[in-house]
Amino acid sequence: MSNDAPLLEVRGITKQYPGVRALKGVDFDVRAGEVHCLLGPNGAGKSTLIKCVSGVVAPTEGEILVEGQLLPVGEPSESMARGVGTIYQELDLVEDLRVAESIFLGHEPRRFGLMDRSKMKAETRALLERLGHADIGADMFVRSLRPAAQQIVSIARALSRDVKLLIMDEPSAILDDGEVEVLFGVVRRLAADGVGVIYISHRLDEIKRIGDRVTVLSDGRTVATGLPADTPRGELVEKMVGRRVDQLYPDRAKGSDDVVLDVRGVSHAPRVKECSFEVRAGEVVGIGGLVGAGRTELLRLVYGLDRPDTGEVYLDGKKLPSGRPDVAIDRGIGLAPEDRKSQGLLLGWSLSKNVSLSDLRRFTTGGWISLKAEREATGEKLRELNTVPDDPDRITRELSGGNQQKVVLARWLLRDCRVLLLDEPTRGVDVGAKAEIYRLIAELSARGIAVVVVSSEMEELMGLSTRILIMREGELVAELAGESATEVELLSHAVAPTDTDVVLEETR
Amino acid sequence: MTTTPAAPAANAPAPARSGRKFNFQDYALVAVIAILIIVGGILEGSSFVSKDNFFNVLRQGSIVGVLAIGMTFVIATAGIDLSVGSMVAACGVAGGLLVDSGDLMFIVAALAFGIALGAINGAAISYGKVVPFIATLAMLLIARGLALWMSDKTPISLFSLDSVRWFGTGEILTIPSSLVVFLVVAAIGWVLLNRTPYGRYVVAVGGNPEAARIAGVKVQRILFSVYVLSGLCAGIAAVLLCGRLASASPVSGNLYELDAIAAVVIGGTSLAGGRATIVGTVLGVITFALVFNLLTLMNLAVEIQQVTKGGIILAAVLLQRRSS
Amino acid sequence: MTTTPAAPAANAPAPARSGRKFNFQDYALVAVIAILIIVGGILEGSSFVSKDNFFNVLRQGSIVGVLAIGMTFVIATAGIDLSVGSMVAACGVAGGLLVDSGDLMFIVAALAFGIALGAINGAAISYGKVVPFIATLAMLLIARGLALWMSDKTPISLFSLDSVRWFGTGEILTIPSSLVVFLVVAAIGWVLLNRTPYGRYVVAVGGNPEAARIAGVKVQRILFSVYVLSGLCAGIAAVLLCGRLASASPVSGNLYELDAIAAVVIGGTSLAGGRATIVGTVLGVITFALVFNLLTLMNLAVEIQQVTKGGIILAAVLLQRRSS
Amino acid sequence: ACGGSDNKSDTASTPTATASASTDEAAVQGASDVKVAFSAPAADHGWLKALSDNAKAKAKELGIDMKVSDSATTSAEQADQIETLIQDKPDVLVVLPNEGEPLTPVAQKAMDQGIQVINIDREFSAASAYHTLIAGDNYGIGVQAGNFFADQLKCKGNVAEIQGIAGISVTEQRSQGFADQIKKRCNGGIKIVAQQPADFAPDKGLTVMENILQKNKDIQAVYTHDDDMGEGVAAAIENAGLQDKIWMTGAGGSKAVMNKIKEGSEWKATFLYNPAMSADAVYLASLLGQKKGLPGFAAPDIPSKIILSATTVTKDNVDQYMSLGF
Numbered sequence A: 001m002s003n004d005a006p007l008l009e010v011r012g013i014t015k016q017y018p019g020v021r022a023l024k025g026v027d028f029d030v031r032a033g034e035v036h037c038l039l040g041p042n043g044a045g046k047s048t049l050i051k052c053v054s055g056v057v058a059p060t061e062g063e064i065l066v067e068g069q070l071l072p073v074g075e076p077s078e079s080m081a082r083g084v085g086t087i088y089q090e091l092d093l094v095e096d097l098r099v100a101e102s103i104f105l106g107h108e109p110r111r112f113g114l115m116d117r118s119k120m121k122a123e124t125r126a127l128l129e130r131l132g133h134a135d136i137g138a139d140m141f142v143r144s145l146r147p148a149a150q151q152i153v154s155i156a157r158a159l160s161r162d163v164k165l166l167i168m169d170e171p172s173a174i175l176d177d178g179e180v181e182v183l184f185g186v187v188r189r190l191a192a193d194g195v196g197v198i199y200i201s202h203r204l205d206e207i208k209r210i211g212d213r214v215t216v217l218s219d220g221r222t223v224a225t226g227l228p229a230d231t232p233r234g235e236l237v238e239k240m241v242g243r244r245v246d247q248l249y250p251d252r253a254k255g256s257d258d259v260v261l262d263v264r265g266v267s268h269a270p271r272v273k274e275c276s277f278e279v280r281a282g283e284v285v286g287i288g289g290l291v292g293a294g295r296t297e298l299l300r301l302v303y304g305l306d307r308p309d310t311g312e313v314y315l316d317g318k319k320l321p322s323g324r325p326d327v328a329i330d331r332g333i334g335l336a337p338e339d340r341k342s343q344g345l346l347l348g349w350s351l352s353k354n355v356s357l358s359d360l361r362r363f364t365t366g367g368w369i370s371l372k373a374e375r376e377a378t379g380e381k382l383r384e385l386n387t388v389p390d391d392p393d394r395i396t397r398e399l400s401g402g403n404q405q406k407v408v409l410a411r412w413l414l415r416d417c418r419v420l421l422l423d424e425p426t427r428g429v430d431v432g433a434k435a436e437i438y439r440l441i442a443e444l445s446a447r448g449i450a451v452v453v454v455s456s457e458m459e460e461l462m463g464l465s466t467r468i469l470i471m472r473e474g475e476l477v478a479e480l481a482g483e484s485a486t487e488v489e490l491l492s493h494a495v496a497p498t499d500t501d502v503v504l505e506e507t508r
Numbered sequence B, C: 001m002t003t004t005p006a007a008p009a010a011n012a013p014a015p016a017r018s019g020r021k022f023n024f025q026d027y028a029l030v031a032v033i034a035i036l037i038i039v040g041g042i043l044e045g046s047s048f049v050s051k052d053n054f055f056n057v058l059r060q061g062s063i064v065g066v067l068a069i070g071m072t073f074v075i076a077t078a079g080i081d082l083s084v085g086s087m088v089a090a091c092g093v094a095g096g097l098l099v100d101s102g103d104l105m106f107i108v109a110a111l112a113f114g115i116a117l118g119a120i121n122g123a124a125i126s127y128g129k130v131v132p133f134i135a136t137l138a139m140l141l142i143a144r145g146l147a148l149w150m151s152d153k154t155p156i157s158l159f160s161l162d163s164v165r166w167f168g169t170g171e172i173l174t175i176p177s178s179l180v181v182f183l184v185v186a187a188i189g190w191v192l193l194n195r196t197p198y199g200r201y202v203v204a205v206g207g208n209p210e211a212a213r214i215a216g217v218k219v220q221r222i223l224f225s226v227y228v229l230s231g232l233c234a235g236i237a238a239v240l241l242c243g244r245l246a247s248a249s250p251v252s253g254n255l256y257e258l259d260a261i262a263a264v265v266i267g268g269t270s271l272a273g274g275r276a277t278i279v280g281t282v283l284g285v286i287t288f289a290l291v292f293n294l295l296t297l298m299n300l301a302v303e304i305q306q307v308t309k310g311g312i313i314l315a316a317v318l319l320q321r322r323s324s
Numbered sequence D: 001a002c003g004g005s006d007n008k009s010d011t012a013s014t015p016t017a018t019a020s021a022s023t024d025e026a027a028v029q030g031a032s033d034v035k036v037a038f039s040a041p042a043a044d045h046g047w048l049k050a051l052s053d054n055a056k057a058k059a060k061e062l063g064i065d066m067k068v069s070d071s072a073t074t075s076a077e078q079a080d081q082i083e084t085l086i087q088d089k090p091d092v093l094v095v096l097p098n099e100g101e102p103l104t105p106v107a108q109k110a111m112d113q114g115i116q117v118i119n120i121d122r123e124f125s126a127a128s129a130y131h132t133l134i135a136g137d138n139y140g141i142g143v144q145a146g147n148f149f150a151d152q153l154k155c156k157g158n159v160a161e162i163q164g165i166a167g168i169s170v171t172e173q174r175s176q177g178f179a180d181q182i183k184k185r186c187n188g189g190i191k192i193v194a195q196q197p198a199d200f201a202p203d204k205g206l207t208v209m210e211n212i213l214q215k216n217k218d219i220q221a222v223y224t225h226d227d228d229m230g231e232g233v234a235a236a237i238e239n240a241g242l243q244d245k246i247w248m249t250g251a252g253g254s255k256a257v258m259n260k261i262k263e264g265s266e267w268k269a270t271f272l273y274n275p276a277m278s279a280d281a282v283y284l285a286s287l288l289g290q291k292k293g294l295p296g297f298a299a300p301d302i303p304s305k306i307i308l309s310a311t312t313v314t315k316d317n318v319d320q321y322m323s324l325g326f
């Protein structure tokens, strides 16, 4: 194959979902050896585009050529046979399988018709080591892995085949900086070997670190293509969102003096150890730390989803019973969980029903739900968040990832909460929407609501928080003022003292 | 229960957004029913297509129908209740033991026994965390054993219970009373499922129990409740059945669970939970009752009936697929 | 290769999760079986605890056991096969029609018929997209109807088929031959499920069909195949049963599906798919066979047996929960 | 309460003494030494329950410690139960098989091991599989019913037949006898316009009959295969208000049905199929175990077949049979 024929060529692709035209004639190409970044706001059609290439969905019109040859559409095994390897945005592993089995699902090494398990395990170990995760055991069940580790397994799976084209749909969303850096190392090496890479991310700073060219997609169309990777950030944002986003972060919340939430010595072995903190009305408290530090578990304990081994949680001075999220909600706490798909939403339900689930009583008179009132109220909240689409009758599954996140947030907007616990609220959310969510958080705190934000993006924590708590290996190890904290400072608390130098070195 | 004028009014907004409520599957079942009626009319003429026979079909369907309404709630939570057939027998016998205390006591006893057995199912499943299939399979055996034991294996005559017999054989404005009971149960079920927070919670628990819990739904309590509901429906079905038979037989109700589950599933409620439709269930019940009635009228040999019934079920479902 | 400091955190809870091959549930069932044997020994002494009786129990369990192995695959894909009981009868009768052609033809016909019926199930479910519950319920009726029709409603004597009868009553090195067949089927099932790509595909399809499809698994083909497998197992079970009874009866096999499903589920295979254990299924089969045998030996009245059996099932599962 | 067990050691030590006593007493006296096992399908139905109860009562009366298995719902289960029973090496095995054909091999196995088998009701397919058969006459019930219908209807009319479980011998024989007899007597004068199984279950009987009535308004009578199931059929007739137009018959001989026959209702007759045959079987077992013949019979051995006649019970003779009702 000559070098100038693109590795992948997508011509005039359209994709019509029932009621939605996700792609409206997209042209796109990837050359061998380049990393081509794909940007675009939530719902732009990025995932749809790459799913057409990987064979998961069949495009309505248009054609796809790999190495100049037409690719049969709608058949994942065909795409894989042609050297297309894909890491999907939503985790796509069978959780019931072991790590090695997941990685080799569909192309198991065989001996005498049986799986060659030792070969599978050896190759799995090699792959995981290459990704810096020799610690993930080949025999572990995928179900038992943290989301981040599952993502690593997904990546390993894509690499387990001989790929010519590697597609990565927001692989970094749930990885921490160190892991992302390792991943980039692998990607760079593959590109050097002539593999073409499509890289999708909402973290714009990653573009110049890894990308060669950039294509921006918006509303199912290419709005810019072939941009150099060092295009200034502001310009990219403007192309994506169609407007300038001057100020990502609103004014910092000040907070008041009255303590709303008081967490005292909460422990849950082995992930949370003796955590105590207070949150005041009108304050935004950020919780930072490395992936796996135990932040999610801490929020679950506060919310009453899990029962702590020791410790108590007080809301407005009154103790919350453990293990009773329903009581926590009644008393005014809301939680937007980290994994919206498995924990936040009923994907088969309409947006309206998802938003109203925690506050049905508001629409109920004499035991009877008023569907009209429900639809109106939920629609209003969805519009407030600029959800696309904002039709309350749409099925949640059909929304793009970022918009699904907004549906979860809308639920707690609908209910007047005293305390909001947000676990990675902007994961997978585009810049425009991020700005909206930040604005929203600021608004809520201005109304006197206490907000707790868990985030893996240090920048976000610094931009938003009144105070930042740092969690490390289950303990709250530091408290910093949001205004004055620096990234280096945050990181040095987040990693174990002995490793500090290494990390600071690596992340620069 | 008072019927407030608000009821029809609250219904009104539905048409505007009806696309989802009355879905393709329901339409398909309506088509299946229409085809059955046409074919039946051609083959059997007026002995099939007559008000009398339709009421007969619906009256017969009403017993399994009541069970199917309760089963819809159970299946909506991704559960299953295999014990309803046995519970019908046990409830009937439990009531029958009080035959000398009059009609009301019979009914109270039958319903209370159903609730009690359902509560055992519910407790084992929600608090004991036993898989519904196994818990209700155990109850299938236990309830049948109880029915045999309490009745000393002999049917109990309920000839003296006029009101109970009325439920089986009476009429309200020429409509068979058991059909009226079924329709009332179905209507309550519909309201409960589609218009009350409880119904939302039931479907939420079936769709994604973890998400439901995080949203504040008391998952265990909901799980418990649907089995109690199913037990209550078994009690109601027992009253209807005993009323028709004028006796409480410990061997009755055999395999009703399969009929009820089949009606629910063919109606479009997903066995995986999270999707439930009462209208579909009612249509499913009618479909099965019609098929059975038609085959009996045609007086086919039993083996041909079975093959035909199997074939019709398959065809009906394939037709549904096609149209959705 | 640089190991980032974050890495070690990823595997923190890992060790606890490893040795999961022989899991808690299996241990619990072993405990249940041990308890049953101890209780049985106390109550019934040597008529229960004897090599003879244990072989007897195992031989009795082997017919449902073979069905349960096939059912494990079906359930692993989140499906269900309600038709196995009827298929056993139909396969036996299909073989019985060839009784004059000798033992081999009987066996070939029985297995082939099982495969054919299973293929119809599989086609309806995988390509026709009919819910497994409904498709196999239809087959339950169809296969029973076929069995009655082909046999003209009369059992067919297989007295002349010595080899077939050997499968029911013979021995290999003092081990009952039907037990040997069961163990061989179980062993093949174990290898297939745990050591071949096919087995992984089955589990993957049950666990997350979309993810399996994305990985290039031919989901429909896998779905189709498990029902064929289940049909084949019904054919094998038919040979064992007919051998045991020296006749092919059109009414045999009734409700075997419930026994098989119960054994699979109590063994730890999840009805929601994605988790399957052949060892658990075998233990589940043995548990049920032991309970049945013990109750028979104790000579309790049928109603008390039913209540006791239900109670034991509940207790066994609750014990499993406790220990896991 | 029975003398047999008191004298146990006596009778065992002085066998000659018993020989001189009256044959009947002799049987009773030695009975407690005979090991009897009893197997029947699950007794969850009136007739089967009566059958099991009668056997147990007789065993108690004779002082026999009888092992009973009566919970099988399928032939294979029953075969398993019998296997279990014969591990105890009883002298005599009394079996009412769920189906004759499929249970023949186990019975044969018992015989081969020297265990005498008494076969109740449904006949094994090999004569070598039992020593004695004691049975009601299923075909005879059909024949008696055929005669009754022919007489009552004067060989003219439409009837419905509600059968038991399709595919088992009881059903097929009761059906065949009826069909053969009305053909023989009336040669087409009586038409069976509907013929459906209702699995011996009253609720199914009710539903099936309701449907049949929808189509066949011109039925004069219904022949049902069972009294319990017939109660459902009767309910359908009464619910439709047709009790004065349609009459029916049962089979078995339950007390409830006999009472209804006596009162005068849609029930006109039932055909005895006496569950006391199991008591007789146990009695025969006690004789067989002691290697004795039937008292009063010249033959030294128990006869190989005893077929009880299928008596027609009607209003006229119902009082006479009431005590046999179950």
Ligand SMILES: Nc1ncnc2c1ncn2[C@@H]1O[C@H](COP(=O)(O)OP(=O)(O)OP(=O)(O)O)[C@@H](O)[C@H]1O
Residues within 6 Å of the ligand: A017, A018, A020, A021, A022, A040, A041, A042, A043, A044, A045, A046, A047, A048, A049, A089, A388, A389, A397, A398, A399, A400, A401, A402, A403, A428, A430
């Ligand atoms: N299965 C589906 N059915 C209907 N509409 C869908 C479906 N999947 C996606 N869509 C719609 O297609 C459009 C594009 O979605 P897509 O997931 O490709 O967006 P995206 O660019 O990947 O967004 P994000 O950055 O949030 O991941 C959205 O409007 C979405 O609502």
Ligand SMILES: Nc1ncnc2c1ncn2[C@@H]1O[C@H](COP(=O)(O)OP(=O)(O)OP(=O)(O)O)[C@@H](O)[C@H]1O
Residues within 6 Å of the ligand: A143, A144, A145, A146, A147, A148, A271, A289, A290, A291, A292, A293, A294, A295, A296, A297, A298, A338, A456, C010, C011, C012, C013, C014
């Ligand atoms: N080893 C594990 N096995 C299974 N689940 C885990 C494991 N570790 C963490 N989890 C779950 O994964 C989620 C995240 O873990 P945790 O709370 O420890 O980290 P975190 O600081 O919130 O990091 P993250 O950025 O990954 O959310 C939580 O839901 C937690 O319960």
Ligand SMILES: [Mg+2]
Residues within 6 Å of the ligand: A046, A047, A048, A089, A169, A400, A401
């Ligand atoms: Mg996307």
Ligand SMILES: [Mg+2]
Residues within 6 Å of the ligand: A295, A296, A297, A338, A423
């Ligand atoms: Mg987290």
